[in-house]
Amino acid sequence: xxxxxxIREDHKTQRSLLNTLLRTEGDSxxxxxxxxxxxxxxxxxxxxxxxxxYNPMIEHDKSQEHARHSIAEHHEIDEMIKKLDxxxxxxxxxxxxxxxxxxxxFHHLEEEEHEIFKVAGQVLNETEKExxxxxxxxxxxxxxxxxx
Ligand SMILES: [Fe+2]
Ligand SMILES: [Fe+2]
Numbered sequence: 001x002x003x004x005x006x007i008r009e010d011h012k013t014q015r016s017l018l019n020t021l022l023r024t025e026g027d028s029x030x031x032x033x034x035x036x037x038x039x040x041x042x043x044x045x046x047x048x049x050x051x052x053x054y055n056p057m058i059e060h061d062k063s064q065e066h067a068r069h070s071i072a073e074h075h076e077i078d079e080m081i082k083k084l085d086x087x088x089x090x091x092x093x094x095x096x097x098x099x100x101x102x103x104x105x106f107h108h109l110e111e112e113e114h115e116i117f118k119v120a121g122q123v124l125n126e127t128e129k130e131x132x133x134x135x136x137x138x139x140x141x142x143x144x145x146x147x148x
Contacts (some may be wrong), residue, residue, distance in 0.1 A: 002129040003053055004117050006136050010045050011109045015040060018102045027090035035089075039081060042105070044143035046074045052136040053120070060123040066116050080104060087148045 017038040019023035050071060057067040080101040087094045124132070 001133045002126075003124070003132040003136055004121075004129070006133045006140075007045075007049065007115065008052065008095055008121070010041065010140065014038070014041050014045065014105060014109065018105060021098065027088070028029065031089060036142065040144055040147045042077060042081065045138055046077070047143050048136050048139035051139055052132045054080075056124065056128065056132065057120055058118075062125045063119045066119050070108070070112060070116060073104070073111075077101070077108065093144055 005130060018106045021031065021038060024034055054067040054071055057063040080097065082095050084094060084101060087097055
């Protein structure tokens with residue numbers, strides 16, 4: 001596995017949780033449990049990705065701007081998560097905010113997989129791609145344990 005495959009796998013989990021949540025209703029156990037799972041996935045992934053993917057990308061002139069742009073989007077996602085946590089889950093505002101978060105994350109994953117991976121592929125060598133994959137997976141596990 002290389003870093004791209006590891007990240008893609010977790011993106012798949014995020015997409016699936018985002019879609020599952022849309023099928024839940026009001027302030028229910030269902031919605032609460034999917035929301036908690038989704039938050040852990042999103043936050044652990046951001047941290048593991050910044051440490052083991054964007055940090056090495058920042059080292060290269062060619063990929064620095066892309067890395068900064070993505071990290072800025074991570075902050076937007078964090079803000080939206082906070083907003084959702086501060087909103088009554090049974091209100092229609094919660095669902096409106098959630099739909100914005102879903103759009104934001106879908107856009108972000110799409111951009112990473114189609115634009116960022118291309119640039120990263122040009123600056124990281126094969127050994128790095130494999131080493132980062134292992135480091136990413138280990139970070140992901142640590143972060144998820146911390147957040148759970
Ligand atoms: Fe990301
Ligand atoms: Fe990502």
